[in-house]
Each structure stands twice: as structure tokens, then as C-alpha cells.
Amino acid sequence: MTTMTNTINGSNLDLSIPDLIAKKRDGHELDAEEIKQFISGLSNGDVQDCHVGAMLMAIFIRGMTENEICSLTMSMRDSGERLKWPEYRGSVVDKHSTGGIGDKISIPLAPALAACELKVPMMAGRGLGITGGTLDKLESIPGYQTQLTDEQIVEQITTIGCGIFSQSLKLNPADRYLYAIRDVTATVPNNALIVSSILSKKSIEDLDALVLDVKYGSSAFMKTAEQAEVLAAWLFKVSEMLGMRTCCYITEMNNPIGFSIGNAIEIQESIDLMKYKPGHSTDLEQLVCEQGGRLLVLVNKAETIEQGREMIRETFKNGSALKKFHDMIIGQGVSKTIAAQLISDDETAVRSILKLAHVQHRAIALQTGFIQSIDSFKLGTIVQRLGGGRLKSTDKIDYSIGIHLLKHVGDEIKTNEPWAILYANDDTSKRYPKFLDDLNTALHISSTPVGPLQRIHKILC
Structure with a gap:
């Protein structure tokens, strides 16, 4: 030996x-x-x-000490091949989230950043537990390929500016091996191992700047703000040691992000934002513009976060982010016909591609008042258990399962007024008999007015 x-x-x-x-x-x-x-x-x-x-x-x-974590991260990073972008130095960025219900931020963010002339080689993941995965959501678009060769990744980033793809077998094999063993040895919830896993994947991308979104709450991996702050501090320290300019957001995840939870339905919502349609989700827009604006500041493409936010928002208003999304999905296997239909104003065509399950269940408010919170854990569990997520790694996802929220935290609501629609299939009650109970009790109502939800708890930059 x-x-x-x-x-x-x-x-x-x-x-x-x-x-x-x-x-x-x-x-x-x-x-x-x-x-x-x-x-x-x-x-x-x-x-x-x-x-x-x-x-x-x-x-x-x-x-582990910070030096040990940094060494572990670099050794994992170097266990396979790495991406290199010497010709785009100063413009290569990415964002990573620890996962949340309705978290679709990456889908409109990558094209928006590319529309601002940045390069975004976004290596994304699949659903974990009740948390939806970016790759699963994108695969609800017929033809979308998440597995790209190194040559295809280079072509995608060079010609289009952004790609959202899976980790290839050649990239960071040590992380795949270690994570599989962590999963069966009860060692997943350890900050040193979490940090090295996240940052070894991100450092493979040869980034100039990285935004990390560390979530806390009932449906997040970190249950309290204090736990999230500890993890964020480690991520920030080690990222800086690796030479990546980094900003960590600590955000609330007791309530769903945006109006939708599921796969195809979250793609619909992401496209609505990129079309800047009236009634699009404002909290989704705020988070995308905030994190995208921060990346623009980190690579000196914007002088202030306010300017950065507006640069991202303008890509939605002028259609340049939507055009990048169109080009990105064609580059990853979607036909030109389907891509054109998705970005068109023909909502019937969009719905025919991103099909939702045909059975609808409406959630009704049980009292009059103001919405205090919406239990994201219950709603995420419903979507997962009805087939919209995986209970085991071999499960096939039903992209048509989803929940559309009609109300947000702070809204006024009356008794018997609908606040959510669940899209399900005929075998719903067999899959998860208590789904209606969970749906109807996920809404918490206050008799007094409730202020708008504050997503961002703290920022480390």
C-alpha cells in the first residue's frame, strides 16, 4: 500500500x-x-x-480546519477534468443554491447574465428530497439535454454565453463517490463536507465570481438562520481561499418562491418572467435581479448593486434574456420549432408543450384574514409524493404535477376563497391519501394585516 x-x-x-x-x-x-x-x-x-x-x-x-476544507475541496476538484476559460477572464460567473421549494432562480438568471455579456457555465443538480432540481425542471422541455460533453460545453458557452448542464463523469468523480458514501453513513449534515462538495463542483467551472444562496427554514437543509449563517461563513471563507470572488445570501425558505411548485409549471413561470408578462412573480424577479446584479458588481460590470439589478431587469424588459434562453435550449437539444413556441405569445402553444396534469384540486381558505405564511414543506411534500419528485433515485419524475399559488404572504383573503390549484393525475389519492389535508392546512391566516415577506436575512460579501 x-x-x-x-x-x-x-x-x-x-x-x-x-x-x-x-x-x-x-x-x-x-x-x-x-x-x-x-x-x-x-x-x-x-x-x-x-x-x-x-x-x-x-x-x-x-x-476540519479551513485549511483542511480548502485542501479537500481542491483535491476533489482535481480528481477529474476541469473547465478552463482563459479567453474570458473576468467574465465567468455562476450561482448556487442550497435548495428550496419553488426555487427556479437559475433558469431565468443564466440567460439574463449571458445577455449582459457574461459567461455562465452552470453545472446544476437534480431534486433532493422534496426540493426540486434545476435539471429536472429543464428536462420537462421536450428534447432538452442535460448531459453535455466537454466539447459541447465549450461550444455552448463560447457561442451562446450560458448553459445549464449536469456534472459529467469526467468532472469531479471524487465528489460523486464521497457523496454516495455520505448518504449511507449518516454523514451528510456536516459543514466541512457540505462546503467541499459544493465548492469543488463550482471551482471546476473556473469562475471569476460566485453567488451562493444559503437557505434556512422548514423546507431547507438548514432549519435556522443561525445554522445557515455558520455554513455561509465557511462557504465564503473557503471560496475566497480558492480565489473566487464570492457573495453569500442567507435567505428564508419557510414559504415557496414565486407562484409555482413543480417542474413544467416552474418553467412556465420562469418564461413568464423573461417575457416580463404582467402579473409575473415579483419575489422571483427581486431575487433574480439581486443575485444577478451582485455578480455584475463582483466582476466590475456594474458599479453598484442598484445598477446591477437594473441591468438584469432590463434584459427581461427588452427581451434579450428570453432570446438567450431560446438559443440556450436549442444548443442543448430542443428543436427550433419548440423553442420558438415557448418564447412566443401563444399561450396555448406554450401549455401544449409544458403540459400540466389534467385533474385540478382547489385549496380554499378556511377563514377570513391576511396570509401569514404558506407551508412550503407541506406543498413540496405533496408535489414529491404525487410523482413530481423522487422518493428513491430510480423514480421517474412526472413533470406535469404542480401547484399554482393564487396568493402570496401579506395578501388579504376571504373564507372559501381559493388560494392554490393542485395539478394532479387520477391516481392521486392512492399515491398520497392525505394530500388534500396537507393542501388545505398549508395556509396560515392572521386576523391582523401582515407585511410583505422579507426573503433576504443577511448578506456576506
């Missing part, structure tokens, strides 16, 4: 893989070469599943 010389407590020792595990188990700091040795061992056969499980548990219990 491969060994290397290192020092523990001042003495030189030849450390095998079990020695490295014992060093971390006993609370010592691993140096960069030791971490590189362990990650390299995933591919050369030195490291077995039992070693990975033991090391992950040692990290979970003992934690």
Missing part, C-alpha cells in the same frame, strides 16, 4: 491510509498532501469503501 512521510507531534512517520484515518480520528490536522493522498486513493485502489466511511465519520466527529 502506498505510504508517505509526514509529521505528527514532531516525529516523522510513514502514514498508510488507516494511519491517515487514525490521525483525523484523534483530532489532528491533515496537511494538503495527506488529503491529496486520500482522495487520489479513491481512483488508484488504495482507498476502499470502508476507509471512506471511517474517514467521513472521523471528519464528522472531529471537524
